[in-house]
Amino acid sequence: MAGALSGTARRPAAGPDVGQPRPAGTMLARARRVGRLFALLARRALLLAVLLATVFAAVELLPGDAANATSERGESAADLEQRRALLGLDRPVLSRFTDWMTGLPSGDLGTSARGESVADLLSRPFPNTLLLGGLALLVTLAVSLGLGCWAALKPGGGADRAVSATATGILALPEFVVAVALVLVFALWTGWLPAVTLTDSDGSPASWQMLVLPVLALAVPQIGWNTRIVRAALADEAKAPHVESAVIDGLPRHRVFTHHLLPGAMPTIAAGIATSTGMLLGGAVVVETIFNYPGIGSVLAGAVADRDSPVIAGVVAVTGAVITGVLLLADLVRAWASGGRT
């Protein structure tokens, strides 16, 4: 997929002047480019649809159903049947899935097993999760770029070895271990930061300090992962002929770094960061529980317990859309970076 784009987004060395008639070839190239973009989008959308179908099927395979899981102890069999019919659970899974999918383009995510609109159910927690994940992504990007570059400046030096070893150590730590350690140290022992996130009357975190620990808990393992990617990408790129020639040409070191080394390493780094997006959103489920963060994680956990397919699929759809968007962005960065190089 990335290859499809990398050719198209190449910036022409000199664009046609405005007002001048465009050569037919350029028009065709542009149409082809747009076509490829759509093809890519369509492929991603199809992938998402398959994923959503899998979600419906997986929930179907779990023991019990939504009517059962949300029933009260002692509800009679007749009551259960009635609610099952009300929720449409007596219909085949395929027709329920089709119904749900046809509502999707209009933003209708269906109704939860407890009778709430899924779109409403996600409207508050999802922005909170995006905020948490977005901040964690920014921190990951900034810190791993910084550390990776620092380590790459003097390959094999003290900094390099320390950074690489630490990065390897922390990338193996699951989020919940990091989270529990952070709470112990920064909330319960020192009292510097709040232990959990409490929400305001508008449903968002009551203060910015409450974001610090959840963001760190999510970012730390990803920093470990991405620092290694940055370090490795820079090391690979350092061996590239154009970098070597730049060094031989006697260009200043920082200029070689920013104009030759980094752009070449960018596609790999972008891909690494893009992969982290999925990991960050996945990790959010765990981290949100530990910090009582009002995000989508708690909605998802509850929905699985409730066998609530529309809610689970709704969460998958919105997070899937975000991840697809980020992957697309990463593709564009790769395309831009490789285009810029030639």
Place this chain on the structure above:
Amino acid sequence: MNRRQVLWAGGATVTTALLAACSGNGGTSAEPAGADAKPRKGGTLRIGALGRAGAITRDPHGTQANESDYLIISLVHDTLTAPGAKTNTAPRLATAWKASDDLKTWRFTLAEGATFHDGTPVTADDVVWSLRRLRGTPSGASRLPGIKAANIKAEGARTVVLVSDHPNAELPLLTRLTTFVLKKGTKDKEIGKAPGTGPFKLDWFRSGNARLVRNEDWHGGEVLLDAVEVKIFESPQAMSNALLAGQIDVASNVGAVAARTAEKREDIRIVRRPDDMAMPIVMRTSSGPFADPKVREALKLAVDREAMVKQVLSGYGKVGNDILGTGDPAYAKDIPQRARDLAKAKSLLQEAGFDTSKTYKLHTTEDISGLAESATLFATQVREAGVRIEVVKQESATFWEKTWLKGDLYTTYWGTNDSVVFLASKTMVSDSGQNEAAWDSAEFDAAYRRVTGTKDPAARAKVLRDLQRIEHDESGYLLWGVADGIDLAAAPVRGLPTLPGYGRVQLERAWLAR
């Protein structure tokens, strides 16, 4: 979090609650030494309660799967009666009730001067409308058993009449927990903001969190706190962290694990609410390997109750005597406590011809903390009597669908430990809908009918003792112990409820010494 407990407590079963004078020490918690004796007005209490974002409900007659929702609803809306300390049914919106001689017709008198938060007086019509609405919900039949909607009527402005299909001496007990009163004709979409009659008025509600302010005109007396802020927590661990870090003042129903963590902290008080949760082991009486009463007695003798309480409940609980309803003021304390007797257990098994070469399955879930652990420890203990048991943990939905009411040997749990009759009616009378052990005893059924049909309290207590003796001797329940409900509170918090189960939502007498 224990979804089921809350589910049935909020709904089907009227539940949990109350406790009782025999084990309770009154309406409020033991205060720290040197505490101010004089309650002080003012302050905002921040209280954490368990709940899941996806299960939030605003409807007082809906399924309250979240403790946080139940807490908010209970502070805003009054029930007809409430859990009490000295008797298991205390007045709330109804200040008095009286039965006809046949114990079928009950008249409830509403509190003088009770008003909704918007100032309009509460009338019998409002109550009748609310009770009928409650009766019309999917689990309405189990919430108000034996009372048809048409048999709920107003008599004048302040009397509500309930006519039961059968004599029921304990009918007021049923009106303790979910009989929240709304204004007549409240529309479904207005329910989130509908005025209640409770000690607090809703200031705002968002995503399961709420701020409630004092109702200066509450019919039930002076409310001391300026406001209560309810914070929803998905996990007890996060809630306990929030308390330890000073972000909330009370962690409600947070459990024994959190209490153990807090034991070392002098600034945190552990509030124990005795008789909160029973987790009996159920043995099927109608068929299967435990159908022989001798086998059931053998298992009841093989369990080491003290060890169970100590290890499974971290000591936060007390030993049980195979009678459900330990918190009932009429609980039969004089029936001798069954103790461990391996020799007798073995000989009973032998007499019954029990096959000790087989391995029997004990099904359990992890719905509430300690439940699966109790099964494991039990299996180890009865091994010493020669019974081989394999513990099978089932995922919650599977357990309730496949095992509950059907299995030969499984764990269950109940919160209404304040009423022997209530549990008998739900789980032991032969035609009860949730007869977990499939028990069919003509003697027990007759005792039950005598209890619910006897008007004189002293005479009823006597037949109630008979009922408990039969239950102790023969039923399919092995009740090894009862867990305390545990709240954690910051030092300045006073006047927290100590009633079990949903007694904990009674925050109108709480105050802050700071």
